[in-house]
Structure formats: structure tokens, C-alpha cells
Amino acid sequence: MSKRMVIMLIILAIVFGGIFGWKAFVGMKINEYFDNMPQPAAAVSTYEARPDNWALMLEAVGTVNAVNGVDVTSQVAGEVQKIEFESGDTVKKGDVLVTLESAADRAQLNALEATARLSRQEFDRYQRLFKQGSISKSELDNRRAQRDQSMAQAQAQQEQLNYKTVRAPFDGRLGIRRVDLGQYLQPGTPVVSLTQLEPIFVDFSLPEQELSKVEQGFKVRVRLDAFPDETFEGEISAIEPGVDAATRNVNIQARFENADRKLRPGMFAKVNIQLPQAEDVVVVPRTAISYAPYGNAVFVLQDSDGKAKQEEGKDNGEPQKIVKKRFVKLGRQRGDLVAVVEGLKPGEVVATSGLLKLRNDAKVTIENDVQPSADPAPTPGNS
Known part of the structure; x- marks a missing residue:
């Protein structure tokens, strides 16, 4: 029985060993095929x-800035009597924007001008008397000083009256109105913003190692996020003579005609500088x-x-x-x-x-x- 058992175990070992060996061989061949499959x-x-x-170009980022841009303010106190503009208007230098109530100032001016006329007349009489030898030189000088003082007071009042009319200091476009009729303005109160859009500047900076490559008059092209399909051309108008010690950059300003007024102050600009070298x-x-x-x-x-x-059907x-x-x-x-x-x-x-x-x-x-x-x-x- 023990001999038969041994023979049976040997046969089973051979059979199962052959099966597992065959499976291992097949798996190895399959892996080899996939590994080497073209x-x-x-x-x-x-x-x-x-x-x-x-052509060589330098790239930078900059900001659009106005040549002139201010908040127009009143220099004197007063009540708004007339508003002569609409928000967004285009105005010329000297155009009237706001008129303040000025009746009291005008009455005071009339009084001072009357005093000034009287002082001139008295000075003329004293001048004739001095030529006749009737008065002394000191009396004539005293009358001259009184005349000059009264005329200066009238002129100062006239300037004060002129301040009651707020005018545009330069050509440009107005912003949004900030005052109302009947409002009492204190000196320095903003009336409206005024910005000059033609021409306009783009300010940007370049590393100091690029300073030798740029000169005043070089062409500059900018692109704006507001108009992604358009390119605006200008030229370098000014280069800062010194370099910023903190950033080691040099500040540069380019000028654009901006006839269509698409460039507005504060816009972000992508700047390309066209260099003559290639x-x-x-x-x-x-x-x-x-x-x-x-x-x-x-x-x-x-x-x-x-x-x-040669593939099938191809040669x-x-x-x-x-x-x-x-x-x-x-x-x-x-x-x-x-x-x-x-x-x-x-x-x-x-x-x-x-x-x-x-x-x-x-x-x-x-x-x-x-x-x-x-x-x-x-x-x-x-x-």
C-alpha cells in the first residue's frame, strides 16, 4: 500500500507540475509578445x-495717464446759482461750468470802485495844487498812496467776484457732476472732474540693462484689454534721467495722439517697443x-x-x-x-x-x- 501511495503521489506531482509549468510558459510568452508588440x-x-x-522688441506693462486731469473746485464759498454743463460734456478752456450767487460781492465791488474813482479825482486835484506850490510833496504822496490803495481794493474785489464763476482750466472731457443747484459750496469743494484725453500718456518702466537700447522718439505699440483686437501706436516722449534705486528700473513715458479717445486714464496697457536692430x-x-x-x-x-x-496594398x-x-x-x-x-x-x-x-x-x-x-x-x- 505504501509503495502504491508513493507512485500515485509521484504521478500527481508530475501531472500538476506539468499543468502549472505549461500555464507559466504560456503566460511568459504572452507577456513577451505584448512587451515586444510593435x-x-x-x-x-x-x-x-x-x-x-x-526686429528686436522690448516688452513691458504700463498705465495710461492723462496729460492733464483734475477735480475742478470752487476757490471761494457761495451758493450754486447756475450749472452750465452736463455730465460727460467736452469743454474748451475758459468755458463756464458753475456760477455762484454774487449779488453781495458785486455791490461791494461797486462801492470800492466808487471810492477808487474819488481817490483818483482827489489825487488829480492835489497834483495841480502841488504844481502851483499850494501843498507840500508829502501831502501829494499821501494822496497818491490813498489812490493806489483804493484801486487795489477794488481790483481785489473784482478778482473775488471772478472766482464766483468756475471755469474749465483746459480743454477736455467732464466727468460726473458732483454739485446741485442751491448747494452751498465751501472753498475746495469738487464740482466735476476734467480730463484731457488728446494727447495722452502711457507710463511704464524697463530694467536698467535695457536703458541703452531705447531713445526718445522710438515707436511704441500698446494693446488694451478693453480693445483686444486693436493696436495703438505712439512714441517715447520722455525717459527719466535717473534709475529707481529700489527696483533698478527706469521710468519711461510714451505719447499717443488718441484721436478716437479710446485710451483712458488708469487703463492697463501691454507695451511693445520697436527697436531699430534685428x-x-x-x-x-x-x-x-x-x-x-x-x-x-x-x-x-x-x-x-x-x-x-511594405504594408498591404502599399509600397x-x-x-x-x-x-x-x-x-x-x-x-x-x-x-x-x-x-x-x-x-x-x-x-x-x-x-x-x-x-x-x-x-x-x-x-x-x-x-x-x-x-x-x-x-x-x-x-x-x-x-
Whole structure:
């Protein structure tokens, strides 16, 4: 019985060992097949990196500021008698905005002018008497001082009366009215804001190392968030002679004619300064760049070592294309194009679509029926 038991156990061990061994062998072959299974070629569009000559530009951010902008105020106290403007009006220098009640001041002016006339007449009489030798020189001088004092008092009252009329100090556009009829104004009370919109300034700053590249008169282009499809052109009107010791930046001011009055004080502006110099660059579409925190890269197309196998129904005989991932250093952007400073040479072909499917040494097929945009100055399709 023990001998039969041993033989049976041996047979069972052989049977089960063969079964498990066969399953292990099959699993190993399946894994080996999937590991070595050729990946299907990814379809990509391509672009040949080309040399270009780009004018040098400096970029900055700035703020739109008015040439003149104030809150028009009353210099004297008084009750508002007339309001001669509407909110948002365009006015000229000297236009009347508000008239204050001035009856008492005008009556006082009449009294002072009467006193001044009397003083002039008395001085004229004393001057004739002095020529006749009837009075002394000191009496004549005393009358002259009285005449001058009364005339000065009348003139001062006239200026006080003029202050009762609030006028626009320069050409510009009014804001929202801040006073009402019958309101009593104290000196310095704001009446309305007034802003000169033509011309207008854009103030911005550049690092001190860029100071040698800019000069007064250089062309400046700005873009505004309020008008994203428009570019406004002006020129540098002033450069601060000193550099800010805290930021090491130099302040610059550009002047814009602003005939359409679209630039308004306080707006955020993206500034581009056109420099007379140019640089040679290698450009590719922005869609060709694989952006990553550890570095930007492109996929460069190369021929594989062997010939492409003839597919069923096809016989192209061309080398199989593969891609090599290459890290690059990027420069400035212009429209849909980006400059590659390092890592790419003119004439090399890069993939511009399907980048998410690519890896190093991946096989690709080229399908350039639909090309990503590579316009240096793109415009909206509905413009």
C-alpha cells in the first residue's frame, strides 16, 4: 500500500507540475509578445524649422495717464446759482461750468470802485495844487498812496467776484457732476472732474540693462484689454534721467495722439517697443512645443535605421520616420510662431500635432492635410 501511495503521489506531482509549468510558459510568452508588440505609428503634422529675421522688441506693462486731469473746485464759498454743463460734456478752456450767487460781492465791488474813482479825482486835484506850490510833496504822496490803495481794493474785489464763476482750466472731457443747484459750496469743494484725453500718456518702466537700447522718439505699440483686437501706436516722449534705486528700473513715458479717445486714464496697457536692430532666429509654430515644468521640448523627425515594411496594398519604399525628443530654449513669440534660441537648427522637421501620443523613438506617419496655424500676425476669423 505504501509503495502504491508513493507512485500515485509521484504521478500527481508530475501531472500538476506539468499543468502549472505549461500555464507559466504560456503566460511568459504572452507577456513577451505584448512587451515586444510593435506600437502603431502615430499620425502627426509637421513643420520645417526655418530661419527668420525678427526686429528686436522690448516688452513691458504700463498705465495710461492723462496729460492733464483734475477735480475742478470752487476757490471761494457761495451758493450754486447756475450749472452750465452736463455730465460727460467736452469743454474748451475758459468755458463756464458753475456760477455762484454774487449779488453781495458785486455791490461791494461797486462801492470800492466808487471810492477808487474819488481817490483818483482827489489825487488829480492835489497834483495841480502841488504844481502851483499850494501843498507840500508829502501831502501829494499821501494822496497818491490813498489812490493806489483804493484801486487795489477794488481790483481785489473784482478778482473775488471772478472766482464766483468756475471755469474749465483746459480743454477736455467732464466727468460726473458732483454739485446741485442751491448747494452751498465751501472753498475746495469738487464740482466735476476734467480730463484731457488728446494727447495722452502711457507710463511704464524697463530694467536698467535695457536703458541703452531705447531713445526718445522710438515707436511704441500698446494693446488694451478693453480693445483686444486693436493696436495703438505712439512714441517715447520722455525717459527719466535717473534709475529707481529700489527696483533698478527706469521710468519711461510714451505719447499717443488718441484721436478716437479710446485710451483712458488708469487703463492697463501691454507695451511693445520697436527697436531699430534685428536678430536672426529659428522659428516654429507654438503648437510644436511640448511645455513642461522641467523644460520645453520638441519632437524632431528622423529616419529609422531600416526600411519601412511594405504594408498591404502599399509600397512606398521610404524610410520609416521616428521622433526624437529634444529639449530647447525658447525666445520671443510673434503671433503663432515662437523663436527657438537653442536646440534646433533650420531645416529640421518637427511634429506640430499629436504631441500627447508621442514618446522618444516612436514611429510616426505624416499627415499634413490639416496644418496648425503658423501666422506671425494672426487675426480673428470674424474680423
